[in-house]
Amino acid sequence: MTKIPENLKYTKTHEWVRADGDIAVVGITDHAQHELSDIVYVELPALGRKVKAGEPCAVVESHKTAADIYSPVSGEIIEVNAGLQQNLGLINSDPYGEAWLFKVKLSDPAELNNLLSPADYAKLIGN
Amino acid sequence: MSNSHSENGTAQRQVVLKRTPLYEVHCSYGARIIEFAGWQMPVQYSSIQEEHLAVRSSAGLFDISHMGQLNVSGDGAAEFLNYLLTNDINKLAVGDAQYSLMCNERGGVIDDLYVYRIEPKKFLIIVNASRAKADLRHFFQQLNKHPAGKKTTIEFIAENAGAVAVQGALVPTFINFALDGVAAGGACVKKPDELKRNQIAYFVANNKKYWVARTGYTGEDGFEVFAKGADIVKVWKSINEVGAEYSLRPAGLGARDTLRLEACYPLYGNELDENTTPIEAGLGYFLCFEKDFIGAEPLKRQKLEGVRKKSIAFKMLEKSPVPRHNCAIFNENNDAIGIVTSGTHSPMLNVGIGLGYVSPQWSAIGTKLKIDIRGKQFWAEIVKKPFYKNPNLIK
Numbered sequence: 451m452t453k454i455p456e457n458l459k460y461t462k463t464h465e466w467v468r469a470d471g472d473i474a475v476v477g478i479t480d481h482a483q484h485e486l487s488d489i490v491y492v493e494l495p496a497l498g499r500k501v502k503a504g505e506p507c508a509v510v511e512s513h514k515t516a517a518d519i520y521s522p523v524s525g526e527i528i529e530v531n532a533g534l535q536q537n538l539g540l541i542n543s544d545p546y547g548e549a550w551l552f553k554v555k556l557s558d559p560a561e562l563n564n565l566l567s568p569a570d571y572a573k574l575i576g577n
Numbered sequence: 578m579s580n581s582h583s584e585n586g587t588a589q590r591q592v593v594l595k596r597t598p599l600y601e602v603h604c605s606y607g608a609r610i611i612e613f614a615g616w617q618m619p620v621q622y623s624s625i626q627e628e629h630l631a632v633r634s635s636a637g638l639f640d641i642s643h644m645g646q647l648n649v650s651g652d653g654a655a656e657f658l659n660y661l662l663t664n665d666i667n668k669l670a671v672g673d674a675q676y677s678l679m680c681n682e683r684g685g686v687i688d689d690l691y692v693y694r695i696e697p698k699k700f701l702i703i704v705n706a707s708r709a710k711a712d713l714r715h716f717f718q719q720l721n722k723h724p725a726g727k728k729t730t731i732e733f734i735a736e737n738a739g740a741v742a743v744q745g746a747l748v749p750t751f752i753n754f755a756l757d758g759v760a761a762g763g764a765c766v767k768k769p770d771e772l773k774r775n776q777i778a779y780f781v782a783n784n785k786k787y788w789v790a791r792t793g794y795t796g797e798d799g800f801e802v803f804a805k806g807a808d809i810v811k812v813w814k815s816i817n818e819v820g821a822e823y824s825l826r827p828a829g830l831g832a833r834d835t836l837r838l839e840a841c842y843p844l845y846g847n848e849l850d851e852n853t854t855p856i857e858a859g860l861g862y863f864l865c866f867e868k869d870f871i872g873a874e875p876l877k878r879q880k881l882e883g884v885r886k887k888s889i890a891f892k893m894l895e896k897s898p899v900p901r902h903n904c905a906i907f908n909e910n911n912d913a914i915g916i917v918t919s920g921t922h923s924p925m926l927n928v929g930i931g932l933g934y935v936s937p938q939w940s941a942i943g944t945k946l947k948i949d950i951r952g953k954q955f956w957a958e959i960v961k962k963p964f965y966k967n968p969n970l971i972k
Contacts, residue, residue, distance in 0.1 A: 463578050482578050490899060490922035491896070491897065491898050491899060513626070513831055513922060514831060516898060519578055
């Protein structure tokens with residue numbers, strides 16, 4: 451059974467979001483890391499980059515596939531998890547914790563309401 | 578997240594996919610199934626990384642039942658095969674095997690394959706799954722043309738056959754316990770572990786019979802077992818059970834690809850195709866010019882005049898996305914000089930590696946390259962083949 455923490459919101463494209471005041475922390479879901487299998491490369495967005503909700507801004511790659519990661523929200527990239535490059539296995543082993551990918555300073559906090567609830571995400575992936 | 582290139586065989590496909598006799602076994606072991614050359618095959622059971630490292634450190638078990646199997650026999654068989662294939666079949670005593678290539682009249686590769694002399698006038702040939710149809714067409718066309726063809730019989734036996742590969746440093750330690758039976762043909766050995774590399778023998782047990790060859794596609798020691806479809810499941814289960822004590826893991830096509838790439842073995846469709854010669858692919862060693870074979874003339878000419886492209890192995894010099902088939906290759910002056918034919922992340926070296934073709938003047942070891950991966954360029958370097966060599970592998 452794939453993990454879908456109750457305190458997070460989700461996207462149709464398998465990202466998770468943790469709202470921290472006006473900061474959104476973003477990563478990929480357990481379902482996503484399982485589909486990809488062993489991650490061998492990650493490309494994170496540049497600091498200061500402005501992103502729009504739904505815009506591809508990162509890449510996660512496994513032996514067989516390269517997958518675009520879409521920003522769930524609009525705003526500015528204020529932090530990326532640079533340490534991940536040295537420890538890519540965390541994306542597989544701790545996708546909701548240590549393996550967050552980037553943080554966005556929200557330009558429109560109302561967008562959080564457009565995201566999927568844990569129950570909606572569970573339905574999406576047929577859990 | 579999206580998949581920019583994924584490899585599912587979905588239910589919408591009209592094509593009926595084939596399954597090997599081991600399909601249910603794969604499913605019961607939790608394998609992820611993908612489509613390969615019209616077959617439903619396991620790409621991984623746990624993870625490509627884990628399965629790859631298992632083969633390098635202990636043992637892995639692969640289903641290779643999808644590969645084409647032919648028997649070519651008769652008084653004319655050796656002469657006929659020596660005309661179709663590039664390597665010298667007369668080097669093979671009964672029980673010997675060799676890697677060989679089959680070329681078209683331009684010297685381009687129709688397929689690369691393994692030939693096993695199982696009886697004085699009978700050969701087992703293992704061909705790529707993706708080329709079985711093309712190979713058979715060629716074989717039968719030539720059978721009608723060549724005089725030795727009248728005394729040669731070709732039988733495609735893959736329909737009712739299966740095969741597995743068990744590869745890894747620890748395999749010789751347990752293979753005799755996994756494959757029982759009395760030796761009854763091929764090389765003069767009593768037990769499988771007595772086979773030398775590139776030898777094959779026939780074993781008969783009370784509930785199964787099979788050919789065992791000390792060959793493989795991983796760069797490790799190991800064996801390949803060819804049996805009737807009904808027996809191959811018993812063979813797989815026996816190897817898996819005995820091997821478990823030695824940390825053997827079932828391994829899928831994902832690991833098969835990363836392993837052969839570390840060993841710099843070509844994959845038909847990537848490094849080899851009908852417009853690429855064995856010389857360009859760096860396989861000149863397997864051409865015997867002392868005999869006439871299809872493609873010999875243009876290949877002799879190419880040996881004299883030089884090649885248009887040269888096979889190279891490269892290693893990424895920086896952390897980069899995975900280099901993949903069809904990525905463009907540039908030199909340090911930004912000239913386009915070639916193309917990547919296969920690429921992956923190497924589990925042993927923990928860096929991107931690949932094979933490709935470049936203009937001969939840029940093919941020296943140590944040459945710095947730039948690989949274009951999804952629009953960005955990353956530095957790489959041409960290295961000596963293979964990327965990985967097991968120091969203990971007895972040749």
